[in-house]
Amino acid sequence: MRRDLTDSMRERIASACAGKTPVSICGGNSKKFYGHPCEGETIDVSQHSGVLEYEPSELVIHARAGTALTDIETLLSQHRQMLAFEPPQFSSTGTLGGAVASGLAGPGRPFAGSVRDSVLGVGLINGRGDSLNFGGQVMKNVAGYDVSRLMAGALGTLGLLTDVSLKVLPKPASEYTLRQACSQQDAILRFAQWMAKPLPLSAACWFDDHLQLRLSGTETAVRQAQHQLGDTLLEQASGWWTAIRDQQHDFFQRQTALWRLSVPPATPPLAISGEWLIDWAGGQRWLSSDESAESIRRITASVGGHATLFRNGDPSTDVFHPLPAPLFKLHRRLKQALDPDGILNPGRMYKGL
Amino acid sequence: MNKTATVTEREDFIAGLGLPPHCILSEDSELRPYECDGLSAYQQVPWLVLLPETVQQVQSILGYCHQRKVPVVARGAGTGLSGGALPLANGVLLSLARFNSILDIDLDNRLARVQPGVRNLAISQAVAQHGLYYAPDPSSQIACSIGGNVAENAGGVHCLKYGLTVHNIAQLKVVCMDGELLNIGSHALDSAGYDLLALMTGSEGLLGVIVEVTVRLLPVPETAQVLLAAFDSVETAGHAVAGIISAGILPAGLEMMDSLAIRAAEDFVHAGYPHDAAAILLCELDGNRAEVETRISEVQELLTGMGARDVRLAHDDQERQKFWAGRKAAFPAVGRISPDYYCMDGTIPRKHLGKVLSTISQWSSEYNLPVANVFHAGDGNLHPLILYDANKPGELERTEEFGGRILELCIEVGGTITGEHGVGMEKINQMCVQFNEDELQQFHAIKKAFDPHGLLNPGKAIPTLARCAEFGRMHVHGGELPFPELERF
Numbered sequence: 001m002r003r004d005l006t007d008s009m010r011e012r013i014a015s016a017c018a019g020k021t022p023v024s025i026c027g028g029n030s031k032k033f034y035g036h037p038c039e040g041e042t043i044d045v046s047q048h049s050g051v052l053e054y055e056p057s058e059l060v061i062h063a064r065a066g067t068a069l070t071d072i073e074t075l076l077s078q079h080r081q082m083l084a085f086e087p088p089q090f091s092s093t094g095t096l097g098g099a100v101a102s103g104l105a106g107p108g109r110p111f112a113g114s115v116r117d118s119v120l121g122v123g124l125i126n127g128r129g130d131s132l133n134f135g136g137q138v139m140k141n142v143a144g145y146d147v148s149r150l151m152a153g154a155l156g157t158l159g160l161l162t163d164v165s166l167k168v169l170p171k172p173a174s175e176y177t178l179r180q181a182c183s184q185q186d187a188i189l190r191f192a193q194w195m196a197k198p199l200p201l202s203a204a205c206w207f208d209d210h211l212q213l214r215l216s217g218t219e220t221a222v223r224q225a226q227h228q229l230g231d232t233l234l235e236q237a238s239g240w241w242t243a244i245r246d247q248q249h250d251f252f253q254r255q256t257a258l259w260r261l262s263v264p265p266a267t268p269p270l271a272i273s274g275e276w277l278i279d280w281a282g283g284q285r286w287l288s289s290d291e292s293a294e295s296i297r298r299i300t301a302s303v304g305g306h307a308t309l310f311r312n313g314d315p316s317t318d319v320f321h322p323l324p325a326p327l328f329k330l331h332r333r334l335k336q337a338l339d340p341d342g343i344l345n346p347g348r349m350y351k352g353l
Numbered sequence: 354m355n356k357t358a359t360v361t362e363r364e365d366f367i368a369g370l371g372l373p374p375h376c377i378l379s380e381d382s383e384l385r386p387y388e389c390d391g392l393s394a395y396q397q398v399p400w401l402v403l404l405p406e407t408v409q410q411v412q413s414i415l416g417y418c419h420q421r422k423v424p425v426v427a428r429g430a431g432t433g434l435s436g437g438a439l440p441l442a443n444g445v446l447l448s449l450a451r452f453n454s455i456l457d458i459d460l461d462n463r464l465a466r467v468q469p470g471v472r473n474l475a476i477s478q479a480v481a482q483h484g485l486y487y488a489p490d491p492s493s494q495i496a497c498s499i500g501g502n503v504a505e506n507a508g509g510v511h512c513l514k515y516g517l518t519v520h521n522i523a524q525l526k527v528v529c530m531d532g533e534l535l536n537i538g539s540h541a542l543d544s545a546g547y548d549l550l551a552l553m554t555g556s557e558g559l560l561g562v563i564v565e566v567t568v569r570l571l572p573v574p575e576t577a578q579v580l581l582a583a584f585d586s587v588e589t590a591g592h593a594v595a596g597i598i599s600a601g602i603l604p605a606g607l608e609m610m611d612s613l614a615i616r617a618a619e620d621f622v623h624a625g626y627p628h629d630a631a632a633i634l635l636c637e638l639d640g641n642r643a644e645v646e647t648r649i650s651e652v653q654e655l656l657t658g659m660g661a662r663d664v665r666l667a668h669d670d671q672e673r674q675k676f677w678a679g680r681k682a683a684f685p686a687v688g689r690i691s692p693d694y695y696c697m698d699g700t701i702p703r704k705h706l707g708k709v710l711s712t713i714s715q716w717s718s719e720y721n722l723p724v725a726n727v728f729h730a731g732d733g734n735l736h737p738l739i740l741y742d743a744n745k746p747g748e749l750e751r752t753e754e755f756g757g758r759i760l761e762l763c764i765e766v767g768g769t770i771t772g773e774h775g776v777g778m779e780k781i782n783q784m785c786v787q788f789n790e791d792e793l794q795q796f797h798a799i800k801k802a803f804d805p806h807g808l809l810n811p812g813k814a815i816p817t818l819a820r821c822a823e824f825g826r827m828h829v830h831g832g833e834l835p836f837p838e839l840e841r842f
Contacts, residue, residue: 058702058704136768140729330535333801338795
């Protein structure tokens with residue numbers, strides 16, 4: 001079903017604004033667990049769907065926010081293209097709007113860019129019920145403040161996304177995975193060395209005393225790199241990377257608190273007890289641990305990173321890393337600029353936003 | 354305000370600043386060099402120029418100006434092409450020129466922490482020995498500074514594959530108008546909270562003053578090769594660009610020039626361009642040797658199949674540099690054949706290239722002003738150069754009108770008025786066409802969150818609604834006339 005529900009969603013937000021009553025924005029409901037639960041009447045965006053424009057030779061796709069990610073990936077795949085940031089699909093219902101609002105990216109992120117790196121433009125409804133457009137369908141656009149990229153990762157607290165334009169990339173001609181036994185410490189060192197070399201890397205992960213590298217490019221390029229790295233080829237590993245991306249891998253099935261630590265990639269292993277899975281060539285570290293939030297956050301911050309309580313957390317703990325006071329004050333003012341009455345997903349990200 | 358009053362006020366202002374005398378310029382002869390940036394059509398001698406040397410000094414200057422409600426315009430190297438650093442007659446011009454040190458190079462995380470006055474090219478030069486470089490390469494990279502690059506979200510010829518400034522920076526230190534110092538972004542791949550790094554990038558000095566930038570460094574590709582293809586029509590060249598992209602090839606650089614630009618460049622630097630071609634394409638591929646070899650032959654075949662009448666591969670690095678020299682010298686080359694030229698910066702969806710270029714060419718005859726077109730074909734960023742003579746009465750005005758129409762045409766086909774040069778003063782009227790009243794209001798609300806009194810770079814980048822009403826060409830949505838409450842002129 002392809003429908004344009006912009007007007008009805010705009011009316012609902014305008015009346016919520018008038019009555020100062022909160023709304024909770026929902027796409028495919030695949031990331032409901034992410035962030036704090038927020039009050040308010042649900043606005044379901046998933047029915048507002050359909051690809052609006054896609055021309056493979058322009059490397060741009062423009063679609064309504066409720067369009068299923070699976071539909072977008074199927075369409076792109078038919079033209080041998082892809083979303084560079086490899087959005088996680090925690091279930092088959094995930095939408096484009098949810099992928100952008102959550103700002104979550106898969107294993108390719110350090111090599112092909114983040115969600116916001118792919119964003120070219122958005123249509124949004126702000127907290128006043130105004131329907132606005134920022135950015136556009138072109139690669140380069142510096143007219144006005146970059147409101148569209150600001151929406152990536154804002155969890156719907158600054159606006160309801162109605163449509164999004166993304167830059168897409170050609171799929172690599174071939175893809176292979178290398179596997180090699182090594183400690184976490186060695187993996188991080190090797191990742192840093194390889195990242196400084198012009199190798200066709202497209203993912204780098206470590207788990208269970210093995211590192212896994214994904215190489216993407218022309219057949220000959222990948223073979224040449226394999227030679228340089230001198231390891232065994234695993235031909236059929238795309239399923240493994242998808243399992244990491246979508247958290248279907250065994251590591252993610254534990255019941256203990258799951259933390260996402262984002263740190264400078266070359267940071268040596270952190271002294272926090274628990275089980276680790278290292279992704280993004282060291283930059284994104286998944287930790288399954290019972291350690292206290294204070295201690296995890298203190299250690300992560302000491303190396304210049306931040307820690308998110310991703311799943312299975314104690315509901316009274318902040319999900320997102322607390323911000324320094326001056327920065328939080330600016331966040332509040334920015335929230336007020338887009339949503340003066342604080343009705344859009346209040347508290348989903350931080351209390352007071 | 355008469356001149357004596359200005360001088361007295363200025364002396365009083367300086368006395369309260371607490372800044373060492375060598376950081377203050379107030380004599381007319383000292384102020385004059387700052388009267389414009391790279392867009393010399395707009396000039397204004399500043400009230401006062403301050404050249405701080407420490408972050409603390411920047412904080413106290415801004416805090417002091419905030420308290421006294423004195424507006425501030427930040428300036429980097431002054432190479433901007435949209436008048437973004439145009440000074441104010443009643444404000445401080447804050448030059449960041451003395452912040453010119455590279456503070457730290459973190460090889461393990463491939464980051465360079467630099468002060469905002471460091472030149473773009475100096476970063477790549479400093480890390481070249483480690484096989485790394487900083488990717489965005491605006492054509493002014495020899496002179497432009499990284500702080501200005503962030504303020505404008507500068508691009509270059511390699512954006513399609515490597516992105517703009519926003520894609521290549523990790524962290525900023527920013528002083529807000531009230532003097533508060535903020536860390537935005539991090540040395541990790543993301544940070545908690547809103548993506549303020551994206552919002553700050555390209556904000557044209559309206560939200561804060563950048564005092565430190567951490568940029569991401571990339572490994573220098575193993576090899577790069579460039580093809581030069583000549584075409585008998587611009588349309589055929591445009592189709593060839595679409596053909597390359599559709600084949601799943603992502604060139605590092607993909608540039609197009611039209612006949613006037615080709616001839617000007619060839620006569621200037623003898624790059625080996627075919628004098629009689631209607632258009633040429635330069636296609637650079639980089640990566641590892643095996644990848645580039647495979648791809649180059651694919652592109653060669655594609656170009657020939659899509660109607661290129663001549664395709665040449667640069668056989669060595671020297672010839673590659675020569676091919677690029679013509680493209681990089683295109684602006685000064687046009688400067689040689691015309692007393693003045695005006696550089697536009699619209700971006701369009703590539704499929705509309707033929708329509709846009711033929712309309713420009715039609716208007717060029719109407720206005721009797723020649724246009725040379727240089728085009729970042731890979732990402733749709735068009736740089737029409739309008740040739741004019743400022744000494745001929747009325748010619749600058751006609752040029753500006755012609756330029757304005759080109760920008761509005763870019764919006765009409767689904768593009769934008771500025772791809773990489775920024776709005777500044779130059780394109781502020783066209784902002785009224787690209788954005789509607791609600792969108793402009795939203796921009797103003799965001800500005801207010803950072804700078805409640807509107808003291809940072811006032812009058813640039815985002816037009817007031819009153820200005821749009823005066824300009825008279827507004828975003829019309831659904832046939833309704835916007836701003837019904839405002840008087841018409």
